[in-house]
Amino acid sequence: MADQVELETTRLAAVRGSVPMDGLPAFFDTAYPAVARAAAQEGWTLDGPAIGWYPAMSTDVVQVAAGFPVSGASTGAVSGTVAVLEVAGGPALVATHTGSYDGLPDAWERLEQERVALGVDGRGDFWEEYVTEPSPGGDPSANVTRLVLPLRTGS
Incomplete structure (x- = not known):
């Protein structure tokens, strides 16, 4: 079951790319350490879990x-x-x-079904917050991911 919330604007330090769906793990594996290094070098403070932000929905190649x-x-x-x-x-x-x-595609499908049932429209972008950091040899069933679907405002 989804919660309807009001989000604050977020400042995100990120690496952007056009990535084939099957290339996302490798992209994430290089992007997150690059952001952590840049933050340390520039004196920025990391304020939350890793995020994969998708400015628009696509199929084979995603903007992320x-x-x-x-x-x-x-x-x-x-x-x-x-x-x-x-x-x-x-x-x-x-x-x-x-x-x-x-299991994320099925989780997104359930969230989309809730959106439709509520009669609200998505804004077009969406993101995943990787609340737990996966570790080599870790238990994938323990991963916690927050799915965020911004909604369109106004008419």
Whole structure:
């Protein structure tokens, strides 16, 4: 069951890319350490879990920004391949998925069904917050991922 919440605008230090769906794990594996290094070098503070932000829904190749919420950085700041973006706040549906990342498509489908049942429209972007950090040899069934679906406001 999803919660309807009001999100604050988030400043996100991230690496952006156009990535084939099957290339996302490798992209994330290089993007998150790059953001952590840039934050340490620039004096930015990481303020939350890793995020995979998708500015629009697509199928085979996705536009994605992988990074962390930050403070101490100006929107538009750049450090190597890392840029600081602003992700707009506002109303959203939020759900939590516990389990392997393989279960995320089904979790998103359930969230989408809830959105339709509520009669609200998505804004177009969405993201995943990786609340638990997977570790080599860890139990994938223990992964916790927060699914965030921003909603359109106005008419």
